[in-house]
Amino acid sequence: MSEILEMIASSLGKIYENHIYLIEKQVSERSIVFWFGVYFHEILQGTEYSEYDLDVEYNRNMREPKRTQHSEHSTYPDLILHKRGSNESNFLIIEFKPWWNPGNDSDLQKLQDFTNPDSEYKYEIGLSILIGLEMAKYTIIKKGEIKGEF
DSSP: OHHHHHHHHHHHHHHHHHOHHHHHTTOOHHHHHHHHHHHHHHHHTTSGGGGSEEEESOOEETTEEOOBTTBSSOOOOSEEEEOTTOSTTOOEEEEEEETTSOOOHHHHHHHHHHHOTTSSSOOSEEEEEEEOSSOEEEEEEETTEEEEEO
8 A cells, every 4th residue: 555655645746846836826626636647647657556547536336326325416536546347446536625625524424435345336545635735634544444644
């Protein structure tokens, strides 16, 4: 897990280095997630994770909308690393929150639902990333439980 977390930290570092304007000017969270996805995809190439699909706001569970125990209606994660067309290889799910919109209780619940081993999704790792003005803070979720913050 430390390898993937290093890749995530490197991708975030590139955002702070190249796109701090987006963070300082409170531009849409989607713009930040887009650039994170670009950098993360580049870093994943040539690694064991390059066989996965990286998707932003992917709202499908095969042909149906994604739903969880606490979300009756369609839900879409900010970013996922998975293999499309199956729930057998769901690896990483990330929810982002910028500093100007810090309430992440619903994101944490969503991540707990998606990583719950009794759910149909069974993501291995959930990550809540709070984008601060100078640095990001992470909360890790595994097997439906919050494992720690850093």
